[in-house]
Amino acid sequence: MSALREVAQRANVSLLTAYNVLSNAHVASITNEIRQAVLDSASNLNYHLNITIKDVAAQAEVSIATVSYVLNNSVPVSAPTRERVLEAAAALNYRPNITARNLQASETRMIGYAWHEVPPGQMNPVMDRFIYCMALAAESAGYHVLTFTQPRKNETRAYEDLIRSNRVDGFVLSNLKVSDKRIPHLIDMGVPFAAFGRSNNQVDFPFVDVDGRYGIRTCMEHLFERGHEKIAYLGWSLVDERVHGYFDALHSAGIKRNPEWVVRTHDTLMEAGNAVHPLIDLPEKERPTAIVCASDMMAIGVMRFLGSVGLRVGIDIAITGFDDHPMSEFLYPSLTTIRQPIEWLAQKVIDLLLAEINKVQLPERHIIVPPELIVRGSSSQYFAD
């Protein structure tokens, strides 16, 4: 017998009355005596309001199977019975217990996402928006996002624990590293996942990514169009796909590469500023008139450095970034940059992951989208010596 029904019986009232009392509903027809009787009966039975399928079944006077069939539309049920069940469920404000459902289905409808460690003094607003959009996409498919932390040492441990203990059905990976250990490990365990970003791993796995090479190329073409010819590139020290966009553009413009104008450093404000020092120290005639940066962070560092040595960004020298960092619009001058379609990427990575989880074949497991150039003050003036 359902627990609520027992409470109701002992108090000698209907199941619905008991529910109304216990859920603090304002129902005029319930006298104080009845209310008290129900409360006493509930406290005697040590019952804490928790509507289950049994309560609905009792109220509708059918079996729990019938309730399940109606609510899941999984088996045809006669109209009158169906009606009764739906009424009962609505009256009791029933919600299925997800834990029980998950146990039965041996799934969790949870997606794990490792929160990137944000050290004090850093930020990653693009990822913020990515996570938000991912949660939105997941929810519209009946999933939720579990964010967990990923310790430095033994990165794969958290993943294994979550999947083995049935906390999640799969993962979304981001911030892929060179030879990322998580990828072979997850593949080895047969765990569904999809990534935001590529890696140099030999194995094949589903991912979404932005075409950074194309993005940088559009920056270059924009600068050519504004009259620049002496253009430097500031990128990462490790694997950098974006630099090829720089080379591509130089090549099609018939401009010879100058190795000294390809500067590599870490993706931080300070280091980027320092890294371009040698370029700026050159005599004016030999100095680049524009610098294409692989990230907004770097571009901001460069702009700050240029300001401190008295060069006017947008006039004396053009700068472009990459990411469309929320701040870039409000810099002085505002920063020309490359915007990634974050909402779309988040939706797609969830699509890929759900396909993996449900073992459906998608026509394409590698989604690479071209980003969009946003022209702003830091590069918009026509340049001519």
Next chain:
Amino acid sequence: MSALREVAQRANVSLLTAYNVLSNAHVASITNEIRQAVLDSASNLNYHLNITIKDVAAQAEVSIATVSYVLNNSVPVSAPTRERVLEAAAALNYRPNITARNLQASETRMIGYAWHEVPPGQMNPVMDRFIYCMALAAESAGYHVLTFTQPRKNETRAYEDLIRSNRVDGFVLSNLKVSDKRIPHLIDMGVPFAAFGRSNNQVDFPFVDVDGRYGIRTCMEHLFERGHEKIAYLGWSLVDERVHGYFDALHSAGIKRNPEWVVRTHDTLMEAGNAVHPLIDLPEKERPTAIVCASDMMAIGVMRFLGSVGLRVGIDIAITGFDDHPMSEFLYPSLTTIRQPIEWLAQKVIDLLLAEINKVQLPERHIIVPPELIVRGSSSQYFAD
């Protein structure tokens, strides 16, 4: 009979051998024939490797109850049996199924956190770090964080769904609004929660918060010390506790309030910049020599505006912010600001929430911490006309 055991029996091998084959372990003693037999047997039974407590029990030759007792240390078990169970669990790399455990315990060990909508072009790096630290604190107590999105209309709906469907045990609230509807609703439903920030609700609820009034006061005292006397304040249009720190400081310094020097606007770069326009338009003698801002965002907007009208921040006019935004260190000049102990606040909000969930009384449910002044270039010079 446990499923794995059945696979092993049909293939005529030991349970452990079956496990090793199915988990792709490299064990020299397993011949290809044996491997194939196990794989066949598993595929006949349609078995997907999933070690349960039954497998451990079978391997250790005890009942599942004994396994549970050993692993949870809940009931004394003789040393030899204990040993056997631990060995079996380790050999099979067993992890309890959390879903099953949760169903039994009717808890989820999940904490819900509503992801603030990050509109394109905005960011909230302080909250980033807060969520990260919260996840860390939760995990060290055996909980996980579920991040969900909160639609504009009907904000409380998502909360009700998550709690009623047993997805989470409680919530952490942030971004509290004036007369926040979530608070009475959660209290009404008897749902455990704890907040980051206060609200003007009349009801009592557990929260952590930063003492903004104190923080602004320390900014003011710092400015007095650097020789400023004509200080303006830029804050929010709605409820603003921080402005009282401004008034407090003026009062103890014996300086009369000037209502025109208290400017109120929205917390965005653009609007903050525009809002101080009238102050700067004043003749130099009547103009404030310092502006205390209620957020770094505002301070950055103000700095950008001052730069565009040719005033040198840190020399002609001092600026202070609030939040220690990651960027504030890298502005030119760097921004004096107030740092909140985010890690500590996150830990405390989890402590409060877990106390609510487990119905333990904590000595203090209202935690207000004084923040820390970080002096940087925007206000460090001694000022004297």
Next chain:
DNA sequence: TGAAACAGTTTAAACGTTTAATGCCAAAGT
């Protein structure tokens, strides 16, 4: 008229844990 088909419903098993209740057996107490 009896068997077969069918629609509508219920029964009961299963998912993987925890844990109260029970059982077993040897040692201790009468």
Next chain:
DNA sequence: ACTTTGGCATTAAACGTTTAAACTGTTTCA
């Protein structure tokens, strides 16, 4: 020698679902 005790281990119920299998009563058809 017979009960009592106590240590250890097992049995079985419970958590709240889903769903295959079984059942019931009516209609259809030979």
